[in-house]
Amino acid sequence: MRKTRGMSSTVLPSLRDRQKAETWLTLHQAAVASVLERGLDSATVETITARAGVSQRTFFNYFPSKEDAVLGLRTPVMDPALLEGFSFHRDVLGQVSRLLLAVALSAYEGVDQVRRRELTRQYPHLVHRMVERMNEAEDLVRSALTGLLAENPQWFAGMGEEDQPADVADVARIVVMTASIPLRFTVASGRYSPAAGLAPDDLAPALSLFHSVQRKLL
Template structure:
């Protein structure tokens, strides 16, 4: 990594504080249970103030799951083309944006926690919805610059076309996660979506 790309001291300290809070939240839940784990118990364990906690997480549930607000790096849109496999491009874009909300988190432990406390899944769904909204907004912008792709779709505007495209592109991702070959420890790589995308295209041709 070049010196210009290396994280600053402030960025490293923020990352360390984030990890300390996340690990403290998980340790607290494993020791005391989710209901008895409080933000105070988490911050005491991490050695930071409750005010600091809310600079990193909006709730103890997000701290336990290790969730961040998803982000869409503009670099991910470079090279996007409506001339080839739009579904695959949007599926992989959605995977990248959704993954930004839990980068570096122990997926096996997180799955174990959601099994033990099923209502935590609702927070995961909310973060996934946020990721989908980010991708939808970006795709709507790309469509606005390429109106010919959405031509012939009736009165639907670019927002509607983007919304249905993103919803459709999420199907191969969810199918892959639900498959028996998915490993939470390994996570998903863009190439892992290949079989699901191929199957989707085959089914789509039959349906149409």
């Protein structure tokens, strides 16, 4: 997945941040090399750290598991700046879908996407770990949306049963689940290239189709 288009100038990382990034990349590359050389089962944390020249304690400061190191996965994060300009007065589905993409990118970016896909094809159970990270990203977005909805109760007023109004957390959950459909559809489509990755504009065709289908269903 490629970086979000149209980003403004960024602050240069500190020496400590650069060193941490280099250690993270060294461990990831060592994990991939160990899997290619030995196979996933034989590529242990011990063999990975020996190849990387660091301690096992250092390994677990960067990755919670061998699978995360092999895939180059990070814990997803929610940048508060992503919520700036969010509005319930325009295309909520599109905004939440793009928010999901941005948070997912924080977990998936920075590695060879083609190699990652090759590894998941060779070891299908690795996909489970990627799904878990996506679920974590959805949890972050759902939590943020719950807060936004709590500040805008008029948006979901009248939802739910007459004697039991919809709960704000439930509304946030179903919105996020719905908004994940265009993202998953785009990734699964033939138009998606692991080498090129995804940017917010790439969701436009799926969002347009979703809106058209939704109008027919209602």
